[in-house]
Amino acid sequence: MLFPLRMLLLTVHFIAVGVLGILLGLCRPFNPDNSRLCALMYSRLAMRILGLKVHKDAQSLRDHVRGAVIIANHQSNYDLFVVGGVVPERTVCLGKKSLKWVPFFGQLFWLAGNVLIDRGNAVQAKQAMLTTTDTLQHKDTSIWVFAEGTRNLGKGMLPFKKGAFQMAIAAGVPIVQVCTSSYVNHMQLNRWNSGTIMIRSLEPIPTSGLTMDDLPALVEQCWQQMKTCIDELDAEVARIH
16 A cells, blocks of 8 residues: 555645746746756655655765766666756756656756757757757856766676767766666565665866777776776675665
8 A cells, every 4th residue: 555655645646746837937037056956856756755765975966066977877767756866056967858748847957047858859859968068168057967878777797878078078077977776676565664775976077188099998997986986885785774
């Protein structure tokens, strides 16, 4: 009985935050801090509803200089709630254009100033890339990207897409990595205490002076560092339980 009750409460919460977020967006449309505030609204109550405990070690993320590309692993739709509590100030997210049509969330996502990309349209995707470069360099704003490009559904981290790294190199801004322990296959939502999740951010990787020739090595470096960190977090969670 606990699982359906949680899903009902989560649905009500999702809609309520969507309405509040849209009102916030209408009051100050495309403000780059709207995204952080909405992420906090989604996260705080949702984690209590789900019965999940989150341990955060994200000092490097809190201390990061604005104007960075933040990359994270992407496990499920629950990531919206799980990582929402660590999104730093003036950070927008890179997402698929189709998200715009998700009821409540899509309109909130757009009004929050997040960047929507049509991956099937090369011209629009290139224009979006130019826009993000300008945002990173001149608007005191960071961009959050789920580097795998899609949810891995708890089957292990997928290869990274190159877009986030191309943005960082083009703008000459650092990359901050955010790692979340593997939780999708370990949540027990029919129990009061449904699981523990750990989040850790790594030290920024500078990209100043790099060129697109350095792209493959940069992608591989970040993937390996995040994989190692996630394995360590999984081991720590296992020791707790």
